[in-house]
Amino acid sequence: MIKQRKLILGSTCLTLVPQLAFARNPFEFQTPVTPIARETLYVHDLFLTIIAVLFSVGFGFLLFSVIRYRASRGHRPALFSAPRTPLQWALSALPILTLVVIDYIVMGIPAYHAVLTLANTREDAALVVKVTGSQWRWRYDYPDQGISFISNLSTSQEQRDSGAPTDPNYLLEVDKPLVLPVGKKVRVLLTSTDVIHAWWIPSFGIKQDAVPGFLRETWVKIDRPGIYRGQCAELCGVGHGFMPIVVEAKAQPDFDKWLADAQTAAAQAAAVTTLSKPELLKRGQQDYATYCALCHQPTGLGMPGAIPPIAGGKPFTAPPAMTDLLVQRGFYNAGKIVVGPVARHIDIVLKGIPGTPMPAFGTQLGDADIAALVTYERNSFGNQTGDVVQPSAVKAARAK
Structure with a gap:
């Protein structure tokens, strides 16, 4: 499987040079840091490679036919309207069979595997986090740890009114990020208190709707420490553009320390x-x-x-x-x-x-x-x- 992926990625890089580096411009994927995001990128690159090959072959035959059998060389169009000889039948059936193989085997199997992987939210989950969307902020709950907090956009009203970006993460900074451990599977439950929101972090390969009255779920397993940003991806009202998502992934010892500090702060606030x-x-x-x-x-x-x-x-x-x-x-x-x-x-x-x-x-x-x-x-x-x-x-x- 690894060799196959390397071959696919290599052929994609040869046909589409910009894919050599991720997130260098707005037209590329962010660097994947979860199994789901890597699987999504693999299927995307596989599909793109197949398209490039089919386009090259089809356009090549078309160009060859136009040059080789042009009217100026005395060629006349064929008069038959349906395949007659075995060769003509074979040439007609070949594209159909090729697309069937691509759809159901080459593309279908990886896509089916990706869907099953995404749906498996409970197996080996080490942590549960509940995400609640509201107009226009996110609430994060760690039900087993007794921690809850609201994550708000930290850009001030004055900065928003001026319309002048103050830093590269303008409108993508929050006062309290969601903190998750690295290398552990985290089950994420989503809901909403008012309208439909969507929790979307591109580098996680996750975009899941938060629907009022329903509890939906997904999962993440982050590969490396860092800060990862996303946004609400469902038009949810006048403050839709002010619902950023920031996840801070920490190594397990650092996460344990943050967890202990957060529990202490929650106890003090309750007192x-x-x-x-x-x-x-x-x-x-x-x-x-x-x-x-x-x-x-x-x-x-x-x-x-x-x-x-x-x-x-x-x-x-x-x-x-x-x-x-x-x-x-x-x-x-x-x-x-x-x-x-x-x-x-x-x-x-x-x-x-x-x-x-x-x-x-x-x-x-x-x-x-x-x-x-x-x-x-x-x-x-x-x-x-x-x-x-x-x-x-x-x-x-x-x-x-």
Whole structure:
């Protein structure tokens, strides 16, 4: 099998010189680092080689016929419309038989093997990671290790508004990458909280949809340490271009150390029960910029007719179907968004508002982050309620 692959790759390199190096330009594959990606590249190169050979042979016969049997040399076209002699029948059947062999044997067997390999997600899996897509970020859970975190685009709003790339990985950097061990099979479970997203990392050879209400799965086994980047590959809304994927592959000792540090940090975060108002406002400002500003805008003014403003006393006009939902929650009065009860504010952030663009953050954010968000929104953008919401209040709301 290895000799066969070397032969295929060698013939491809002779027919298509740019395939000598991967990812030197946008028209080539990224360097494969998983068995699935290598299998995909092998099938691709095999297919490309077959196409090149068939094209060369077919075009060669055509060119020879045009030159050798041209009318200027006295040749006249044949008058038969169907094969008559055994040779003519053989020449007619040969292309059909060749394509059958290519489709079902040369291409079919490797493709069938690749599909079976991709479908085998559970055998020898050393780690399980759950990936949840949301508008517009990724959540990563290690269920057996008790670790969960959100991965957000780290490019600031100011950089995005300027439209000027700041580095080669512009719009492909995140605050918290997914960390995986090298040389271990990782089973990846995918779902979504709102619309269809797609988890795509080219160097892994993986592009799997994350569908609301369904749990889909795939797997990866990374060959070497490094940082690998991808993106959401399913058009999922206005923030679709701001859902990068970054995976940091670590050697096993480094991964074990990261895992222990992450578990310690999670335990410390869970132990936090009381924060001061300045701490809540600072944390809430950061969380608002990360999770809310894309819709409600950095100024808190929202989007007329679609996204209500957070800013106090600002008018908001929208279809009755949306304003009625806000009225039911005590957040709409005389054409303006008003600061309603704290309990309902927490409930909206936790559960979202079905039928509107407001998502549920209860599965995305911890108690401290939601408490900080609510405190910040009730004391910023012209809202001066003085309310301070503690994580314990959010925890009690979850319990209900």
